[in-house]
Amino acid sequence: MPTITDTITTPDGTCPVTLATPDGDGPWPGVVMYPDAGGRRPVFEEMAAKLAGFGYAVLLPDVYYRDGDWAPFDLNTAFSDPDERKRVMSMMSSITPDKMATDAGAFFDYLEARPEVSGSAFGTTGYCMGGRTSLMVAGRVPERVAAAMSFHGGGLAADDASSPHLLADQISAAVYVAGAENDGSFTTEQSETLDKALTDADVEHTIETYPAAHGFAVPDHDAVYDPDAAQRHWDAMKSFFGAKLG
Template identity: 75%
Template sequence: MPTIKDTITTPDGTCAVTLATPEGHGPWPGVVMYPDAGGARATFDDMAAKLAGYGFAVLVPDVYYRDPGWKPFEMATVFGDAGERNRLFAMMRKVTPDVMAADAAAFFDYLAARPEVTDAKFGTTGYCMGGRTSLVVAGRVPDRVAAAMSFHGGGLASDDPGSPHLLADKIQAAVYVGGAENDSSFTAEQAETLDKALTAAGVEHIIETYAAAHGFAVPDNAPYDEAADEQHWEAMESFFGSRLG
């Protein structure tokens, strides 16, 4: 799929992005794909190209652009290395709900101005930390999001005041959540809390538990699961296809 590298000016600086589009002239519906805690990297360029093949213009942002020149993480070992783990968590803490919303507005403006993209509401999807971001953005920038997806996202219905489930009454998008089995960052109880919040708010939603571990859909994650990954691609093609059009 055609892929370009570009930058977007945000309130906090300049964010590097990858934009993948289908073959042809378009325009196509736009989707922002939020990376996991490891940040934007080659794996997500490949994933964006695959989603573009389903008929979408897919933007992957460097959510850590506030740390210019940051060194990529080795996802197979990062959580076992105290120094790298601390560096990762320090960068993650900077990506607050306020930051997510401000960045998303800039990303959507960029997509809307691209000739390859339909100027309408957008889709969001994300993994791990990015799965939480996807739902936060749906609640914080609700007039711009038509469909929001989250895969092995953590903190979706927690005690944190920034938890996405507390934004349920603001969400206008259809929501899909694909959780992992035995995931302490999104337990069965938290799934029930999220379900109740979305139901009470009248939000169209699907919450599924995949028979795989946290990280199942990202190929360079140690718990990657090929069967669960394929299931997640089928879900994205169907969910975005029916709601972004």
């Protein structure tokens, strides 16, 4: 898929991005893909290109751009190595809901201005912390999000004031959430809490639990990547975005 490298100016600086598009002439619906805790890296550029092949202009941002030229993470060791765990947790926690919202506004403005992109409302999708961001953005910038997806996202219905489920009554997008079995970051109880919040707010939504581990969709996370679950997630994105973004 054709891919360009660019930067987007946000209230906090300059965010490097890639924009992957299908072959041929556009314009196409836009989607923002939020990476997992490992941040933007080659595997996510490949995933963005694959999603673009379904007929979308896919923006992949460096969500850690405020940290400058940060050293890449290896998710196979990032949480077991004490120093790397400290670094990744610090960088993850630095991306607050306010920063998610202001970044998203800049990302959506960029997409709306691109000749390759159609419309003024977009899709969001994300993995792990990016799955939380996807739902957070749907609640914080509702007029710009038509469809929001989350894959093995954590903290979606947490016991804290910044949990995305508390924004349910602000969400106008259709929502799809795929959790993982035995995932402490998104338990059965949390799934039920999220389902109730979205139902009470009359949000169109689907919540599923895949028989796989947290991280199932990302190929460079060797210990937990599950090809069957990953294919199911691609099928879900093709179907869901196809129905909600057109």
